[in-house]
Amino acid sequence: MAGEAKSLTPKQCAVIDIALDTIKVCVMFKFIVTPVIKLLLTVVAEDDLVAEHLITVLIHCVGGKQSFSLPLFSHLFPFFCSNTSMLEETAFLEKSSELTSLRHALSLYTQTTDALIKTFVTTQHAQGSGVEKPVGEISIQIDLFTHPGTGEHKVTVKVVGANDLKWQTSGMFRPFVEITMIGPHLSDKKRKFQTKSKNNSWAPKFNETFHFVLGNEDGFECYELQMCVKDYCFGRADRVVGMAVMQLRDVAEKGSVACWCPLGQSVTMDETGLTAMRILSQRSNDEVAKEFVKLKSEIRSAEEGR
Structure with a gap:
Protein backbone atom coordinates (compact mmCIF):
# COMPACT_ATOMS: atom_id res chain seq x y z
CA MET A 1 0.00 0.00 0.00
CA GLN A 111 -12.58 -23.15 -15.89
CA THR A 112 -11.23 -26.68 -16.20
CA THR A 113 -7.82 -27.24 -17.78
CA ASP A 114 -9.44 -28.35 -21.03
CA ALA A 115 -11.68 -25.27 -21.08
CA LEU A 116 -8.75 -22.94 -20.34
CA ILE A 117 -6.65 -24.43 -23.14
CA LYS A 118 -9.64 -24.12 -25.47
CA THR A 119 -10.04 -20.48 -24.42
CA PHE A 120 -6.35 -19.91 -25.10
CA VAL A 121 -6.46 -21.44 -28.59
CA THR A 122 -9.65 -19.65 -29.63
CA THR A 123 -8.44 -16.20 -28.46
CA GLN A 124 -4.71 -16.21 -29.23
CA HIS A 125 -4.73 -15.80 -33.00
CA ALA A 126 -1.41 -13.95 -33.36
CA GLN A 127 1.03 -16.22 -31.51
CA GLY A 128 3.25 -16.90 -34.48
CA SER A 129 2.35 -14.05 -36.81
CA GLY A 130 4.23 -10.85 -37.47
CA VAL A 131 7.70 -12.29 -36.88
CA GLU A 132 9.98 -9.29 -37.44
CA LYS A 133 13.27 -11.15 -37.47
CA PRO A 134 12.70 -14.79 -38.46
CA VAL A 135 15.36 -17.27 -37.36
CA GLY A 136 14.48 -19.59 -40.21
CA GLU A 137 11.39 -21.17 -41.75
CA ILE A 138 9.71 -24.56 -41.74
CA SER A 139 7.81 -26.30 -44.54
CA ILE A 140 4.76 -28.35 -43.52
CA GLN A 141 1.68 -29.92 -45.06
CA ILE A 142 -1.51 -30.35 -43.01
CA ASP A 143 -4.52 -32.45 -43.99
CA LEU A 144 -7.75 -32.57 -41.97
CA PHE A 145 -10.24 -35.44 -41.96
CA THR A 146 -13.58 -35.95 -40.21
CA HIS A 147 -15.23 -39.36 -40.10
CA PRO A 148 -18.72 -39.01 -41.64
CA GLY A 149 -20.25 -41.45 -39.16
CA THR A 150 -18.63 -40.79 -35.80
CA GLY A 151 -17.54 -37.19 -36.36
CA GLU A 152 -14.05 -38.05 -35.12
CA HIS A 153 -11.43 -35.57 -36.27
CA LYS A 154 -7.97 -36.60 -37.46
CA VAL A 155 -5.00 -34.52 -38.56
CA THR A 156 -2.10 -35.62 -40.74
CA VAL A 157 1.04 -33.48 -40.61
CA LYS A 158 3.98 -33.86 -42.95
CA VAL A 159 7.15 -32.08 -41.89
CA VAL A 160 8.88 -31.46 -45.22
CA GLY A 161 11.94 -29.53 -44.11
CA ALA A 162 13.41 -26.31 -42.77
CA ASN A 163 15.43 -23.56 -44.39
CA ASP A 164 17.81 -20.74 -43.53
CA LEU A 165 18.16 -21.76 -39.89
CA LYS A 166 20.05 -19.05 -38.06
CA TRP A 167 22.07 -20.94 -35.50
CA GLN A 168 25.66 -20.74 -34.35
CA THR A 169 27.33 -23.55 -32.43
CA SER A 170 30.86 -24.65 -31.64
CA GLY A 171 29.94 -28.31 -32.02
CA MET A 172 27.80 -30.36 -34.37
CA PHE A 173 24.40 -28.90 -35.28
CA ARG A 174 21.74 -31.62 -35.25
CA PRO A 175 18.37 -29.97 -35.99
CA PHE A 176 15.07 -31.80 -35.62
CA VAL A 177 11.42 -30.71 -35.48
CA GLU A 178 9.07 -31.28 -32.56
CA ILE A 179 5.36 -30.88 -33.32
CA THR A 180 2.68 -30.71 -30.62
CA MET A 181 -1.10 -30.68 -30.94
CA ILE A 182 -2.73 -28.27 -28.50
CA GLY A 183 -6.41 -28.26 -27.59
CA PRO A 184 -9.05 -29.80 -25.30
CA HIS A 185 -9.73 -33.49 -24.63
CA LEU A 186 -6.24 -34.71 -25.53
CA SER A 187 -5.10 -36.04 -22.14
CA ASP A 188 -5.48 -39.67 -23.27
CA LYS A 189 -4.17 -39.12 -26.80
CA LYS A 190 -0.76 -38.80 -28.44
CA ARG A 191 0.01 -35.07 -28.46
CA LYS A 192 3.65 -34.84 -29.50
CA PHE A 193 5.92 -36.22 -32.23
CA GLN A 194 9.41 -35.40 -33.40
CA THR A 195 11.42 -36.00 -36.54
CA LYS A 196 14.83 -37.61 -36.72
CA SER A 197 17.74 -35.21 -36.39
CA LYS A 198 20.01 -34.22 -39.29
CA ASN A 199 23.74 -33.64 -38.99
CA ASN A 200 25.18 -30.18 -39.67
CA SER A 201 22.41 -28.99 -41.96
CA TRP A 202 20.99 -25.48 -41.84
CA ALA A 203 18.41 -26.43 -44.51
CA PRO A 204 17.46 -29.99 -43.49
CA LYS A 205 14.96 -32.18 -45.32
CA PHE A 206 12.80 -34.45 -43.16
CA ASN A 207 9.79 -35.66 -45.18
CA GLU A 208 8.25 -37.38 -42.16
CA THR A 209 4.49 -37.79 -41.61
CA PHE A 210 2.60 -37.93 -38.31
CA HIS A 211 -1.04 -38.58 -37.39
CA PHE A 212 -3.08 -36.98 -34.60
CA VAL A 213 -6.50 -38.14 -33.39
CA LEU A 214 -8.60 -35.35 -31.84
CA GLY A 215 -11.91 -37.02 -31.04
CA ASN A 216 -15.31 -35.50 -31.78
CA GLU A 217 -16.02 -33.25 -28.78
CA ASP A 218 -14.85 -30.00 -30.44
CA GLY A 219 -14.23 -28.69 -33.95
CA PHE A 220 -10.88 -28.01 -35.61
CA GLU A 221 -11.11 -24.34 -34.59
CA CYS A 222 -10.30 -25.35 -31.01
CA TYR A 223 -6.90 -26.82 -31.91
CA GLU A 224 -3.50 -25.63 -33.03
CA LEU A 225 -0.13 -27.07 -33.95
CA GLN A 226 3.05 -25.75 -32.38
CA MET A 227 6.21 -26.55 -34.31
CA CYS A 228 9.60 -26.12 -32.73
CA VAL A 229 13.00 -26.59 -34.37
CA LYS A 230 15.56 -27.77 -31.81
CA ASP A 231 19.23 -28.65 -31.75
CA TYR A 232 19.66 -32.20 -30.43
CA CYS A 233 22.11 -32.34 -27.54
CA PHE A 234 23.23 -35.68 -26.11
CA GLY A 235 23.28 -35.76 -22.32
CA ARG A 236 21.64 -32.37 -21.82
CA ALA A 237 18.49 -30.47 -22.74
CA ASP A 238 17.92 -29.86 -26.43
CA ARG A 239 18.22 -26.20 -27.41
CA VAL A 240 15.39 -24.24 -29.03
CA VAL A 241 16.23 -22.70 -32.40
CA GLY A 242 12.82 -21.26 -33.28
CA MET A 243 9.09 -21.96 -33.26
CA ALA A 244 5.86 -21.40 -35.17
CA VAL A 245 2.15 -21.89 -34.51
CA MET A 246 -0.48 -22.95 -37.05
CA GLN A 247 -4.11 -22.78 -35.96
CA LEU A 248 -6.34 -25.41 -37.53
CA ARG A 249 -9.13 -22.83 -37.93
CA ASP A 250 -7.03 -21.43 -40.78
CA VAL A 251 -6.95 -24.84 -42.46
CA ALA A 252 -10.51 -26.04 -41.81
CA GLU A 253 -12.20 -24.31 -44.75
CA LYS A 254 -9.91 -25.84 -47.38
CA GLY A 255 -9.19 -29.01 -45.45
CA SER A 256 -5.55 -29.04 -46.53
CA VAL A 257 -2.63 -26.64 -46.71
CA ALA A 258 1.05 -26.72 -47.63
CA CYS A 259 3.10 -23.72 -46.58
CA TRP A 260 6.30 -22.23 -45.22
CA CYS A 261 6.00 -20.84 -41.68
CA PRO A 262 8.52 -18.27 -40.34
CA LEU A 263 10.22 -19.27 -37.10
CA GLY A 264 10.14 -16.81 -34.21
CA GLN A 265 12.07 -16.77 -30.96
CA SER A 266 8.94 -17.32 -28.82
CA VAL A 267 5.16 -17.20 -29.05
CA THR A 268 3.24 -14.02 -28.27
CA MET A 269 -0.02 -13.67 -26.35
CA ASP A 270 -2.35 -11.01 -24.97
CA GLU A 271 -3.58 -10.49 -21.41
CA THR A 272 -6.17 -13.27 -21.68
CA GLY A 273 -3.45 -15.69 -22.75
CA LEU A 274 -1.13 -14.58 -19.97
CA THR A 275 -3.88 -14.96 -17.36
CA ALA A 276 -4.66 -18.48 -18.60
CA MET A 277 -0.96 -19.30 -18.38
CA ARG A 278 -0.72 -18.00 -14.79
CA ILE A 279 -3.74 -20.04 -13.73
CA LEU A 280 -2.50 -23.24 -15.39
CA SER A 281 0.97 -22.76 -13.89
CA GLN A 282 -0.60 -23.15 -10.41
CA ARG A 283 -1.94 -26.63 -11.25
CA SER A 284 1.18 -28.53 -10.30
CA ASN A 285 -0.55 -31.92 -10.18
CA ASP A 286 -2.06 -31.62 -13.66
CA GLU A 287 0.29 -33.07 -16.28
CA VAL A 288 -1.60 -31.54 -19.22
CA ALA A 289 -1.46 -28.08 -17.62
CA LYS A 290 2.26 -28.45 -16.82
CA GLU A 291 3.03 -29.57 -20.38
CA PHE A 292 1.05 -26.64 -21.84
CA VAL A 293 2.78 -24.03 -19.68
CA LYS A 294 6.22 -25.45 -20.47
CA LEU A 295 5.44 -25.47 -24.19
CA LYS A 296 4.18 -21.88 -24.31
CA SER A 297 7.02 -20.63 -22.09
CA GLU A 298 9.81 -21.92 -24.34
CA ILE A 299 12.09 -19.32 -25.89
CA ARG A 300 15.03 -19.48 -28.26
CA SER A 301 18.13 -20.72 -26.49
CA ALA A 302 21.36 -18.77 -26.32
CA GLU A 303 23.74 -19.61 -29.15
CA GLU A 304 27.24 -20.79 -28.33
CA GLY A 305 29.86 -18.17 -29.03
CA ARG A 306 27.40 -15.27 -28.81
Whole structure:
Protein backbone atom coordinates (compact mmCIF):
# COMPACT_ATOMS: atom_id res chain seq x y z
CA MET A 1 0.00 0.00 0.00
CA ALA A 2 3.01 2.30 0.30
CA GLY A 3 2.94 3.30 -3.35
CA GLU A 4 -0.76 4.31 -3.07
CA ALA A 5 -0.56 6.34 0.19
CA LYS A 6 -0.23 9.73 -1.59
CA SER A 7 -3.80 9.59 -2.90
CA LEU A 8 -5.40 7.99 0.16
CA THR A 9 -5.97 9.17 3.69
CA PRO A 10 -4.71 7.01 6.59
CA LYS A 11 -8.31 6.00 7.30
CA GLN A 12 -8.83 4.88 3.68
CA CYS A 13 -5.58 2.89 3.74
CA ALA A 14 -6.70 1.22 6.96
CA VAL A 15 -10.04 0.23 5.42
CA ILE A 16 -8.30 -1.38 2.44
CA ASP A 17 -5.80 -3.21 4.66
CA ILE A 18 -8.60 -4.53 6.87
CA ALA A 19 -10.56 -5.63 3.80
CA LEU A 20 -7.63 -7.59 2.39
CA ASP A 21 -6.70 -9.10 5.75
CA THR A 22 -10.29 -10.19 6.36
CA ILE A 23 -10.52 -11.85 2.98
CA LYS A 24 -7.17 -13.60 3.49
CA VAL A 25 -8.23 -14.94 6.90
CA CYS A 26 -11.50 -16.27 5.51
CA VAL A 27 -9.65 -18.08 2.74
CA MET A 28 -6.95 -19.37 5.08
CA PHE A 29 -9.61 -21.20 7.08
CA LYS A 30 -11.40 -22.22 3.87
CA PHE A 31 -14.71 -20.50 4.48
CA ILE A 32 -16.37 -17.24 3.66
CA VAL A 33 -18.29 -15.49 6.44
CA THR A 34 -20.85 -13.96 4.11
CA PRO A 35 -22.33 -11.42 6.57
CA VAL A 36 -18.82 -10.20 7.43
CA ILE A 37 -17.78 -9.86 3.79
CA LYS A 38 -21.09 -8.20 2.84
CA LEU A 39 -20.69 -5.67 5.65
CA LEU A 40 -17.08 -5.09 4.63
CA LEU A 41 -17.97 -4.48 0.98
CA THR A 42 -20.82 -2.20 1.99
CA VAL A 43 -18.33 -0.04 3.89
CA VAL A 44 -15.91 -0.12 0.94
CA ALA A 45 -18.66 0.79 -1.52
CA GLU A 46 -19.39 3.99 0.40
CA ASP A 47 -16.04 5.41 -0.67
CA ASP A 48 -15.34 5.40 -4.40
CA LEU A 49 -11.60 5.91 -3.95
CA VAL A 50 -11.30 3.01 -1.51
CA ALA A 51 -13.34 0.79 -3.82
CA GLU A 52 -11.13 1.69 -6.77
CA HIS A 53 -7.90 0.92 -4.92
CA LEU A 54 -9.24 -2.33 -3.45
CA ILE A 55 -10.25 -3.60 -6.90
CA THR A 56 -6.83 -2.61 -8.28
CA VAL A 57 -5.16 -4.66 -5.55
CA LEU A 58 -7.45 -7.63 -6.21
CA ILE A 59 -6.64 -7.52 -9.92
CA HIS A 60 -2.96 -7.44 -8.99
CA CYS A 61 -3.55 -10.61 -6.98
CA VAL A 62 -5.33 -12.35 -9.85
CA GLY A 63 -2.29 -11.60 -11.99
CA GLY A 64 -0.36 -14.14 -9.96
CA LYS A 65 1.85 -11.74 -8.01
CA GLN A 66 0.50 -12.90 -4.63
CA SER A 67 0.92 -16.47 -3.43
CA PHE A 68 -2.59 -16.53 -1.95
CA SER A 69 -4.29 -15.14 -5.06
CA LEU A 70 -5.66 -18.26 -6.76
CA PRO A 71 -7.09 -19.99 -3.66
CA LEU A 72 -8.42 -16.59 -2.63
CA PHE A 73 -10.42 -16.06 -5.77
CA SER A 74 -11.68 -19.65 -5.99
CA HIS A 75 -13.55 -18.92 -2.74
CA LEU A 76 -14.48 -15.32 -3.54
CA PHE A 77 -15.87 -15.95 -7.04
CA PRO A 78 -19.30 -17.30 -5.95
CA PHE A 79 -19.67 -14.40 -3.54
CA PHE A 80 -18.82 -11.79 -6.17
CA CYS A 81 -21.31 -13.41 -8.56
CA SER A 82 -24.13 -13.26 -6.02
CA ASN A 83 -23.41 -9.75 -4.77
CA THR A 84 -22.54 -7.79 -7.90
CA SER A 85 -25.79 -5.80 -7.71
CA MET A 86 -24.68 -4.37 -4.37
CA LEU A 87 -21.23 -3.52 -5.67
CA GLU A 88 -22.57 -1.84 -8.78
CA GLU A 89 -24.44 0.74 -6.76
CA THR A 90 -21.41 3.06 -6.73
CA ALA A 91 -20.67 5.30 -9.70
CA PHE A 92 -17.09 4.06 -9.91
CA LEU A 93 -17.98 0.39 -10.11
CA GLU A 94 -20.68 1.00 -12.71
CA LYS A 95 -18.05 2.43 -15.05
CA SER A 96 -15.06 0.40 -13.93
CA SER A 97 -13.06 -1.39 -16.61
CA GLU A 98 -11.02 -2.80 -13.71
CA LEU A 99 -14.09 -4.61 -12.35
CA THR A 100 -14.73 -6.02 -15.83
CA SER A 101 -11.14 -7.29 -15.93
CA LEU A 102 -11.54 -8.80 -12.47
CA ARG A 103 -14.73 -10.62 -13.44
CA HIS A 104 -13.07 -11.95 -16.60
CA ALA A 105 -10.05 -13.21 -14.66
CA LEU A 106 -12.33 -14.84 -12.10
CA SER A 107 -14.33 -16.58 -14.84
CA LEU A 108 -11.09 -17.98 -16.29
CA TYR A 109 -9.98 -19.27 -12.90
CA THR A 110 -13.11 -21.42 -12.53
CA GLN A 111 -12.58 -23.15 -15.89
CA THR A 112 -11.23 -26.68 -16.20
CA THR A 113 -7.82 -27.24 -17.78
CA ASP A 114 -9.44 -28.35 -21.03
CA ALA A 115 -11.68 -25.27 -21.08
CA LEU A 116 -8.75 -22.94 -20.34
CA ILE A 117 -6.65 -24.43 -23.14
CA LYS A 118 -9.64 -24.12 -25.47
CA THR A 119 -10.04 -20.48 -24.42
CA PHE A 120 -6.35 -19.91 -25.10
CA VAL A 121 -6.46 -21.44 -28.59
CA THR A 122 -9.65 -19.65 -29.63
CA THR A 123 -8.44 -16.20 -28.46
CA GLN A 124 -4.71 -16.21 -29.23
CA HIS A 125 -4.73 -15.80 -33.00
CA ALA A 126 -1.41 -13.95 -33.36
CA GLN A 127 1.03 -16.22 -31.51
CA GLY A 128 3.25 -16.90 -34.48
CA SER A 129 2.35 -14.05 -36.81
CA GLY A 130 4.23 -10.85 -37.47
CA VAL A 131 7.70 -12.29 -36.88
CA GLU A 132 9.98 -9.29 -37.44
CA LYS A 133 13.27 -11.15 -37.47
CA PRO A 134 12.70 -14.79 -38.46
CA VAL A 135 15.36 -17.27 -37.36
CA GLY A 136 14.48 -19.59 -40.21
CA GLU A 137 11.39 -21.17 -41.75
CA ILE A 138 9.71 -24.56 -41.74
CA SER A 139 7.81 -26.30 -44.54
CA ILE A 140 4.76 -28.35 -43.52
CA GLN A 141 1.68 -29.92 -45.06
CA ILE A 142 -1.51 -30.35 -43.01
CA ASP A 143 -4.52 -32.45 -43.99
CA LEU A 144 -7.75 -32.57 -41.97
CA PHE A 145 -10.24 -35.44 -41.96
CA THR A 146 -13.58 -35.95 -40.21
CA HIS A 147 -15.23 -39.36 -40.10
CA PRO A 148 -18.72 -39.01 -41.64
CA GLY A 149 -20.25 -41.45 -39.16
CA THR A 150 -18.63 -40.79 -35.80
CA GLY A 151 -17.54 -37.19 -36.36
CA GLU A 152 -14.05 -38.05 -35.12
CA HIS A 153 -11.43 -35.57 -36.27
CA LYS A 154 -7.97 -36.60 -37.46
CA VAL A 155 -5.00 -34.52 -38.56
CA THR A 156 -2.10 -35.62 -40.74
CA VAL A 157 1.04 -33.48 -40.61
CA LYS A 158 3.98 -33.86 -42.95
CA VAL A 159 7.15 -32.08 -41.89
CA VAL A 160 8.88 -31.46 -45.22
CA GLY A 161 11.94 -29.53 -44.11
CA ALA A 162 13.41 -26.31 -42.77
CA ASN A 163 15.43 -23.56 -44.39
CA ASP A 164 17.81 -20.74 -43.53
CA LEU A 165 18.16 -21.76 -39.89
CA LYS A 166 20.05 -19.05 -38.06
CA TRP A 167 22.07 -20.94 -35.50
CA GLN A 168 25.66 -20.74 -34.35
CA THR A 169 27.33 -23.55 -32.43
CA SER A 170 30.86 -24.65 -31.64
CA GLY A 171 29.94 -28.31 -32.02
CA MET A 172 27.80 -30.36 -34.37
CA PHE A 173 24.40 -28.90 -35.28
CA ARG A 174 21.74 -31.62 -35.25
CA PRO A 175 18.37 -29.97 -35.99
CA PHE A 176 15.07 -31.80 -35.62
CA VAL A 177 11.42 -30.71 -35.48
CA GLU A 178 9.07 -31.28 -32.56
CA ILE A 179 5.36 -30.88 -33.32
CA THR A 180 2.68 -30.71 -30.62
CA MET A 181 -1.10 -30.68 -30.94
CA ILE A 182 -2.73 -28.27 -28.50
CA GLY A 183 -6.41 -28.26 -27.59
CA PRO A 184 -9.05 -29.80 -25.30
CA HIS A 185 -9.73 -33.49 -24.63
CA LEU A 186 -6.24 -34.71 -25.53
CA SER A 187 -5.10 -36.04 -22.14
CA ASP A 188 -5.48 -39.67 -23.27
CA LYS A 189 -4.17 -39.12 -26.80
CA LYS A 190 -0.76 -38.80 -28.44
CA ARG A 191 0.01 -35.07 -28.46
CA LYS A 192 3.65 -34.84 -29.50
CA PHE A 193 5.92 -36.22 -32.23
CA GLN A 194 9.41 -35.40 -33.40
CA THR A 195 11.42 -36.00 -36.54
CA LYS A 196 14.83 -37.61 -36.72
CA SER A 197 17.74 -35.21 -36.39
CA LYS A 198 20.01 -34.22 -39.29
CA ASN A 199 23.74 -33.64 -38.99
CA ASN A 200 25.18 -30.18 -39.67
CA SER A 201 22.41 -28.99 -41.96
CA TRP A 202 20.99 -25.48 -41.84
CA ALA A 203 18.41 -26.43 -44.51
CA PRO A 204 17.46 -29.99 -43.49
CA LYS A 205 14.96 -32.18 -45.32
CA PHE A 206 12.80 -34.45 -43.16
CA ASN A 207 9.79 -35.66 -45.18
CA GLU A 208 8.25 -37.38 -42.16
CA THR A 209 4.49 -37.79 -41.61
CA PHE A 210 2.60 -37.93 -38.31
CA HIS A 211 -1.04 -38.58 -37.39
CA PHE A 212 -3.08 -36.98 -34.60
CA VAL A 213 -6.50 -38.14 -33.39
CA LEU A 214 -8.60 -35.35 -31.84
CA GLY A 215 -11.91 -37.02 -31.04
CA ASN A 216 -15.31 -35.50 -31.78
CA GLU A 217 -16.02 -33.25 -28.78
CA ASP A 218 -14.85 -30.00 -30.44
CA GLY A 219 -14.23 -28.69 -33.95
CA PHE A 220 -10.88 -28.01 -35.61
CA GLU A 221 -11.11 -24.34 -34.59
CA CYS A 222 -10.30 -25.35 -31.01
CA TYR A 223 -6.90 -26.82 -31.91
CA GLU A 224 -3.50 -25.63 -33.03
CA LEU A 225 -0.13 -27.07 -33.95
CA GLN A 226 3.05 -25.75 -32.38
CA MET A 227 6.21 -26.55 -34.31
CA CYS A 228 9.60 -26.12 -32.73
CA VAL A 229 13.00 -26.59 -34.37
CA LYS A 230 15.56 -27.77 -31.81
CA ASP A 231 19.23 -28.65 -31.75
CA TYR A 232 19.66 -32.20 -30.43
CA CYS A 233 22.11 -32.34 -27.54
CA PHE A 234 23.23 -35.68 -26.11
CA GLY A 235 23.28 -35.76 -22.32
CA ARG A 236 21.64 -32.37 -21.82
CA ALA A 237 18.49 -30.47 -22.74
CA ASP A 238 17.92 -29.86 -26.43
CA ARG A 239 18.22 -26.20 -27.41
CA VAL A 240 15.39 -24.24 -29.03
CA VAL A 241 16.23 -22.70 -32.40
CA GLY A 242 12.82 -21.26 -33.28
CA MET A 243 9.09 -21.96 -33.26
CA ALA A 244 5.86 -21.40 -35.17
CA VAL A 245 2.15 -21.89 -34.51
CA MET A 246 -0.48 -22.95 -37.05
CA GLN A 247 -4.11 -22.78 -35.96
CA LEU A 248 -6.34 -25.41 -37.53
CA ARG A 249 -9.13 -22.83 -37.93
CA ASP A 250 -7.03 -21.43 -40.78
CA VAL A 251 -6.95 -24.84 -42.46
CA ALA A 252 -10.51 -26.04 -41.81
CA GLU A 253 -12.20 -24.31 -44.75
CA LYS A 254 -9.91 -25.84 -47.38
CA GLY A 255 -9.19 -29.01 -45.45
CA SER A 256 -5.55 -29.04 -46.53
CA VAL A 257 -2.63 -26.64 -46.71
CA ALA A 258 1.05 -26.72 -47.63
CA CYS A 259 3.10 -23.72 -46.58
CA TRP A 260 6.30 -22.23 -45.22
CA CYS A 261 6.00 -20.84 -41.68
CA PRO A 262 8.52 -18.27 -40.34
CA LEU A 263 10.22 -19.27 -37.10
CA GLY A 264 10.14 -16.81 -34.21
CA GLN A 265 12.07 -16.77 -30.96
CA SER A 266 8.94 -17.32 -28.82
CA VAL A 267 5.16 -17.20 -29.05
CA THR A 268 3.24 -14.02 -28.27
CA MET A 269 -0.02 -13.67 -26.35
CA ASP A 270 -2.35 -11.01 -24.97
CA GLU A 271 -3.58 -10.49 -21.41
CA THR A 272 -6.17 -13.27 -21.68
CA GLY A 273 -3.45 -15.69 -22.75
CA LEU A 274 -1.13 -14.58 -19.97
CA THR A 275 -3.88 -14.96 -17.36
CA ALA A 276 -4.66 -18.48 -18.60
CA MET A 277 -0.96 -19.30 -18.38
CA ARG A 278 -0.72 -18.00 -14.79
CA ILE A 279 -3.74 -20.04 -13.73
CA LEU A 280 -2.50 -23.24 -15.39
CA SER A 281 0.97 -22.76 -13.89
CA GLN A 282 -0.60 -23.15 -10.41
CA ARG A 283 -1.94 -26.63 -11.25
CA SER A 284 1.18 -28.53 -10.30
CA ASN A 285 -0.55 -31.92 -10.18
CA ASP A 286 -2.06 -31.62 -13.66
CA GLU A 287 0.29 -33.07 -16.28
CA VAL A 288 -1.60 -31.54 -19.22
CA ALA A 289 -1.46 -28.08 -17.62
CA LYS A 290 2.26 -28.45 -16.82
CA GLU A 291 3.03 -29.57 -20.38
CA PHE A 292 1.05 -26.64 -21.84
CA VAL A 293 2.78 -24.03 -19.68
CA LYS A 294 6.22 -25.45 -20.47
CA LEU A 295 5.44 -25.47 -24.19
CA LYS A 296 4.18 -21.88 -24.31
CA SER A 297 7.02 -20.63 -22.09
CA GLU A 298 9.81 -21.92 -24.34
CA ILE A 299 12.09 -19.32 -25.89
CA ARG A 300 15.03 -19.48 -28.26
CA SER A 301 18.13 -20.72 -26.49
CA ALA A 302 21.36 -18.77 -26.32
CA GLU A 303 23.74 -19.61 -29.15
CA GLU A 304 27.24 -20.79 -28.33
CA GLY A 305 29.86 -18.17 -29.03
CA ARG A 306 27.40 -15.27 -28.81
